[in-house]
Amino acid sequence: MVTAERARLSPRLSLVLLASILVSFLAASAAPTPLYGIYQERWHFSPITTTVVFAVYAVAVLASLLTFGKLSDHVGRRPVLAVAIAVQMVSLVVFIFANGVPTLLAARLVQGLAAGTATGAVGAAMLDIDRARGTLANSIAPGIGTGSGALLSALLIQFLPAPTRLVYVVLLAILLIQALGVALMPETVTPTAGARRSLRPEITLPRAVRGPVLVVVPVLFAVWALAGFFGALGPALVRALMNTSIVVGGLVLFVFALFGSVAVLLLRNSAARTVMLTGIVALILGMIVTLVSVMAHSVIGLFVGLALGGVGFGGGFQGSLKTVMPLVEAHERARVLSLMYIVCYIGFGLPTVIAGFLVVYAGGLPRTADEYSAAVILLALVALFGVRRATKMAPG
Template identity: 85%
Template sequence: MSIAGRVRLPPTVSLVLLASILVSFLAASAAPTPLYGIYQERWHFSPVTTTLVFAVYALAVLASLLTFGRLSDHVGRRPVLAVAIAVQILSLVVFVLANGVPALLTARLVQGLAAGAATGAVGAAMLDIDRARGTLANSIAPGLGTGSGALLSALLIRYLPAPTRLVYVVLIVVLLIQAVGVALMPETVTPMAGARQSLRPEVRLPRSVRGPVLVVVPVLFAVWALAGFFGALGPALVRSLMDTSIVVAGLVLFVFALFGSVAVLVLRNTAARTVILTGIVALILGMVVTVVSVMAQSVPGFFVGLALGGVGFGGGFQGSLKTIMPLVEAHERASVLSLLYVVCYVGFGLPTVIAGFLVVYAGGLPQTADEYSVAVILLALVALFGVRRATRAASG
């Protein structure tokens, strides 16, 4: 009998492993962000190309979620995670060898396919082990991963050699270790028939969650649209406000993610409705501060707005999951979670591409940042109206 057959990780260790995998995947997705400026200087492309490279990832995640989002409900969580890790490692190898924009697009495409396949499986596996702690981990891991990936990349670029390669090599080593953990992890769901049929993309929600999902969709779209903007154009915006190092620019995603994670921890025992409302209010305040700071060319003010936006992201995302996932049966978790992430990544990618075109063709980066902030505020107000209306209907 193999070692993997004799040794099985206990549930708590498995939960930590799964959360770390989600962190690693999100860190890998954020790692190129501080590098875009270097890539742009070497290969002479515009902000439109930057946002397109950024958005290819979101589109690939969407395609993967729609295709593979329900697969782990049928074949098990472990096989899907093992393949997703292998594909993610392949994408990082492409990054290491990249010598132009086509290679960047290819790497982001492969990376998105891996992330989409892993997201539903790892999120559902954490809920299988412990619903309460799994929901918390699903909420906090994206922020930790995004922030740590961007900051790690910036630090390695600034202080160590091989700036366009080293961060990817580090992530490959981490993923290889996690792959061993997956081999030792017990399966958390009983496989069932219908795997091939599950690969047909379809949007299907259990009747019990259709109403709540409609309430949280504007919230998810708004908070992930904000994350997409700061991920794609935030570092460039900071550099336009002041001549600063790449480490300070890398702090953009880190600060955003840090305050999002703190919000998740602080609000973890709070009612879902209160968490969502807190997130929406913080999002609106953050965008108001961001608009004023960009107009005043204030970097400290920009980071205050960034921190408030992070609280909005953490509260909005966590509150949405807390609203939906307790209503879902075990065999529906991966598919419902994948569908929620579809909404997230549409918000993450589409507005960012539009912003890239506006930067080049309609007024430049500061004006686009102002317009984007106003659009996010309007989305947040729509979300606030929907939550308040659903609350009144429930109480009536």
């Protein structure tokens, strides 16, 4: 018994492990982004198919969050994480052997199920260990994971053999190490009854957070819609403006995610309202710059818009978490966090598919990028109105 206890990870190491798992899952979700062009050339599909493949992931995440989002509150964080990692590894194997659109869709479906299962559990586990650092890690990990996954994939494609397989092999090795870490991590909750009942999909929120959640919904939707667009069509947009390498295309998500992560770090000690307003303003400015840059065919301007959009993503997402999660009881964390991620992934997937149809049937990628930017600006203005109204109505 003493040996087993000594083998357990410390709370600090457990927090690092959990954050790394979230990073790995987001990196795995972003890894196919630089590959879509290669897949498209090999299997001859349209931008609509690209966005559908991208959105299948979001749909699977939604289904998984609705079904398994509360499970770790009842059975514990470790069992749910262990299963999620195993399922994610299966998805990477399917990617490695993908030979057409059907297997690509299957890989994204399995990957989404794994990500949805893990998201609530890993996020809640970090909050269990340290609420302040857990909130910061929940905010910064998506940006780090998304950016590193896209850039790693692009670099491996450009400079090493087996471009459609190697990145998935690397991710498999990382996940295997993390699975061993989960086995050594202490459980952060006491299992309770009701696990089977928790699998019934329901969308309910504790009364204390219903108002704050309504305030942050437009922000979450807007910033994740932007992430979805750049994740699915960003590299293609860069190629449309300038015929360039896969690495430059991979930099689209990296720059977006890097500046999002920097914003989270710089704003980590600021009040939730300040973080939200900073994110919204940066989002509006970023989309204005993007709109002008696409019209002027300026790649440099596009990357400036990406950087500002990344600040908007980091600030908007972190501000939303800081607004809601401090009001949530420990036994409700996974449920509330899962419901917030449901909003995120609806924004991540649905507008992206619409964008794919617009690319094919309504004027091409640059025009679609302009329309998408305008739509995000409108959403950000709605979010700004909501935050300011909530501030005026708050008791003084």
